[in-house]
Amino acid sequence: MNDIVKKINELETRLKKYAYEYYTLDNPSISDYEYDQQYQELKQLLATYPEYLQNDSITRTIGYEILDKFNKVNHVYPMYSLDNAFNIDDLLNFDHRIKKEFSNYAYVLEPKIDGLAISLTYEDGYLVQGVTRGDGQIGEDVTNNIKTIQTIPIVLNKKINLTIRGEVYLKRSNFNLLNEKQHALGLPLFANARNAAAGTLRQLDSSVVAQRKLDAYFYTVANYQELELQSHYESLQFLKELGFCVNEQIVQLDTIDNVLDEIQKIENKRSSNDYDIDGAVLKVNDFKTQELLGFTAKFPKFAIAYKFAAEEVETQLEDIIYTVGRTGQITPNAVLTPVVVAGSTVSRATLHNYDYIQQKDIRVGDFVVIRKAGDIIPEVVRALSNKRKPDSQKVMMIKQCPICYHPLQQINNSVDYYCLNPNCPAKQIEAIIHFASRKAMNIVGLGERIVEQFYNDGLFKSIADIYRLQDKEAMIVEKEGFGQKSFTNLITSINASKEASLDRVLFGLGIRHLGEKGAKILTKHYSTMYDIIQAQYDDLVLIDEIGPKIAQSLVDYFKIAENIELINTLSTLGLKMENKQTANQSNSEFSNKVVVITGTLENYKRDELINILESKGAKL
Numbered sequence: 001m002n003d004i005v006k007k008i009n010e011l012e013t014r015l016k017k018y019a020y021e022y023y024t025l026d027n028p029s030i031s032d033y034e035y036d037q038q039y040q041e042l043k044q045l046l047a048t049y050p051e052y053l054q055n056d057s058i059t060r061t062i063g064y065e066i067l068d069k070f071n072k073v074n075h076v077y078p079m080y081s082l083d084n085a086f087n088i089d090d091l092l093n094f095d096h097r098i099k100k101e102f103s104n105y106a107y108v109l110e111p112k113i114d115g116l117a118i119s120l121t122y123e124d125g126y127l128v129q130g131v132t133r134g135d136g137q138i139g140e141d142v143t144n145n146i147k148t149i150q151t152i153p154i155v156l157n158k159k160i161n162l163t164i165r166g167e168v169y170l171k172r173s174n175f176n177l178l179n180e181k182q183h184a185l186g187l188p189l190f191a192n193a194r195n196a197a198a199g200t201l202r203q204l205d206s207s208v209v210a211q212r213k214l215d216a217y218f219y220t221v222a223n224y225q226e227l228e229l230q231s232h233y234e235s236l237q238f239l240k241e242l243g244f245c246v247n248e249q250i251v252q253l254d255t256i257d258n259v260l261d262e263i264q265k266i267e268n269k270r271s272s273n274d275y276d277i278d279g280a281v282l283k284v285n286d287f288k289t290q291e292l293l294g295f296t297a298k299f300p301k302f303a304i305a306y307k308f309a310a311e312e313v314e315t316q317l318e319d320i321i322y323t324v325g326r327t328g329q330i331t332p333n334a335v336l337t338p339v340v341v342a343g344s345t346v347s348r349a350t351l352h353n354y355d356y357i358q359q360k361d362i363r364v365g366d367f368v369v370i371r372k373a374g375d376i377i378p379e380v381v382r383a384l385s386n387k388r389k390p391d392s393q394k395v396m397m398i399k400q401c402p403i404c405y406h407p408l409q410q411i412n413n414s415v416d417y418y419c420l421n422p423n424c425p426a427k428q429i430e431a432i433i434h435f436a437s438r439k440a441m442n443i444v445g446l447g448e449r450i451v452e453q454f455y456n457d458g459l460f461k462s463i464a465d466i467y468r469l470q471d472k473e474a475m476i477v478e479k480e481g482f483g484q485k486s487f488t489n490l491i492t493s494i495n496a497s498k499e500a501s502l503d504r505v506l507f508g509l510g511i512r513h514l515g516e517k518g519a520k521i522l523t524k525h526y527s528t529m530y531d532i533i534q535a536q537y538d539d540l541v542l543i544d545e546i547g548p549k550i551a552q553s554l555v556d557y558f559k560i561a562e563n564i565e566l567i568n569t570l571s572t573l574g575l576k577m578e579n580k581q582t583a584n585q586s587n588s589e590f591s592n593k594v595v596v597i598t599g600t601l602e603n604y605k606r607d608e609l610i611n612i613l614e615s616k617g618a619k620l
C-alpha cells in the first residue's frame with residue numbers, strides 16, 4: 001500500500017472513531033478543534049488524490065449512526081451540516097465564489113452555538129415532533145424531552161404548519177449547577193455544556209430532562225416556501241414573533257469587510273456569554289439566491305461556519321503543587337488566579353510533567369495562557385516571558401514525594417517521576433478511588449470525597465477494606481451527612497460489585513498502562529486471574545494489541561508480593577477471579593443468551609443489572 005493510501009485510511013478510521021464518540025456516545029476524546037484539523041488534512045488529501053475517495057468516506061457522511069433507544073424518524077427536509085472556514089482566506093474565498101455569480105447579495109452572521117441540532121415540526125400550530133439530526137436523513141424522536149424545554153412554545157399563536165431547526169444547549173450557569181449536583185451525589189461530572197446537553201436530550205426519562213433546564217436557539221425555517229418568506233433574516237424575525245428564542249447577536253451585513261469586523265466582535269464577546277459558542281455562521285440572506293447556489297452532498301453552498309480556536313485566557317501562576325496518582329506518578333499542577341475559561345472557573349491546570357515546565361520555561365509568578373485541552377482539561381499553554389519579573393527563578397523538580405517523603409525516581413528513562421513507596425497514602429487513596437470508579441467496579445457512593453474521608457478516618461488502608469465496610473456500620477452512620485440510607489445503598493452497591501466480571505477487577509487494580517480495553521483483551525485470552533499472573537512477558541507481547549509497555553508493566557506488577565496478596569484477599573472476600581462459566585452461569589436461564597436492556601428501569605440501576613445478567617452468563 002502506498003503511503004498516501006495508508007495515511008488516508010488511517011485518518012478515515014481515526015475520524016470515524018472520533019465521530020462515533022462525539023455523535024453517538026456524547027463522549028468525545030479530542031477537542032472539536034483537533035477533530036477539524038485532522039478532518040481538513042483528510043479533505044485536502046482527498047482533493048489531491050480523488051481516486052482514493054471511498055463511498056463510505058467520513059467526508060461524505062453527516063453526523064453518525066444513531067442509537068436504538070428512541071424511535072427513528074425520517075427528516076422530510078434533510079438536515080445538512082456546514083462547511084468550515086478556519087481563517088480569513090477561507091471566508092474571502094467563500095465570498096469570492098458568490099461574487100462570481102451574483103452582483104447583489106447580503107449576508108446574515110450568527111454565533112455558532114455549541115449544542116446539538118434539533119428539528120421541530122408544528123401542525124396547525126401544535127408541536128407534534130422534535131427530532132435530533134442523527135445522520136442528517138434519519139434522526140431520533142425526542143418530542144417528550146423537547147416539550148420539557150420551557151422556552152419552546154408547544155402551541156403557536158398562528159395555526160400554521162412549521163418545520164424549524166435550531167440548537168439545543170445548556171446555559172453555562174445551568175451546566176455549573178448540574179455538575180455541582182453531580183459532584184454532591186458522587187456521580188461522574190459532565191465534561192462540558194455541550195456533552196451535558198446532548199446526554200440530557202437523549203435521556204429516556206423526561207423528568208430528568210426537565211430538571212436540567214435545557215434551552216434552545218432557532219436559526220432555520222425549513223418550509224419557508226410554504227410560508228412565503230423571502231429571506232433568512234425575515235424568517236428569523238418571523239420565528240421571534242412566534243415566540244422562539246433567536247440569538248440576539250445575529251446581524252444582517254452587506255459586505256465581507258463588515259462580516260470580518262463583526263466576527264471579531266462575536267469572538268470578543270465569547271467568554272462573557274452564558275452559553276458556549278465555537279464559531280460564527282455566515283449565510284446568504286436571500287432565499288432565491290440560496291436556492292440558486294444549492295447544496296453539495298453534505299453542505300449548503302450558501303453558508304459557511306468560521307470556527308474559533310480553543311478559547312485561551314491569561315492569568316497568573318501563583319504556585320506549583322505536586323499530586324501523586326494511583327501509580328505513584330507525580331504531576332505538577334498550576335495554582336492559578338481564578339479565571340473563567342470556556343464557561344467554568346479554573347483555578348488549577350495541569351503542567352503535565354517537569355520536562356514540559358522546562359521546555360516552556362514556565363515560572364512561578366509568571367503570567368500564563370491557559371486553555372482547556374480537548375475542551376475539557378485545563379492546561380497551561382505558555383508563559384508570557386515579556387511580563388516576567390526580573391528576579392523570577394526557574395522551577396526545580398522536587399526530590400521527594402510530597403505526601404510520604406519517599407525519594408522520587410524516574411523509570412526507564414521516562415519523563416515522569418514516581419513515588420515507588422507501596423504504602424504511600426496518596427497512592428492508596430487514588431487506587432481505591434480508581435477501583436471503585438464507574439468503569440472498574442462501579443461502586444456508587446464511593447466517590448473521591450468519601451474515599452478520602454474514610455481513609456483519613458482509618459476505615460480504609462487498602463482496596464480490600466472496601467469489602468470490610470459492612471462491619472463498620474456503627475462508625476459510618478455516625479458521620480455527618482452519612483445516614484443509614486446512604487450506608488445501606490453503599491453496601492448494596494459494594495455487594496453488587498462482587499459480581500463484576502474479571503476484566504473489571506483486572507482494570508480496577510490500576511496496573512500502569514493497562515486500560516479497560518487491554519483488560520478485556522487479556523481476559524479473552526486467559527480465563528482466570530491466576531493464568532494472567534503466571535503469563536510470561538514473551539507470551540503477553542504475542543497477544544494482539546498488548547504491546548511491550550503493557551506486558552512489562554503486568555510482569556512488574558505481579559512480581560510484587562503485596563499485589564498477589566491483595567488479589568488473594570479480594571478473592572477470599574468474594575470477588576470474581578475467573579472468567580469461565582460458573583455453575584451459576586451455566587444453569588441459568590440467561591446462559592449464553594443475548595440480552596438487550598431498553599426503556600426505564602424501576603428496580604435496578606442499568607450498570608447493576610448489567611453486572612447481574614453477566615454473572616448469570618448473559619451476553620449484553
Ligand code: IVH
Pocket residue numbers: 080081082110111112113114115116117133167219220281300303305
Ligand atoms: S445552520 C444548512 N446556524 O452547527 C445549515 N447551524 O457544524 C444548517 N449550529 O448542524 C445549520 N449554530 O448543529 C446553523 N447559527 C447556526 C448554528 C448552527 C450552531 C450547528 C448545527 C449544525 C452545525 C454544523
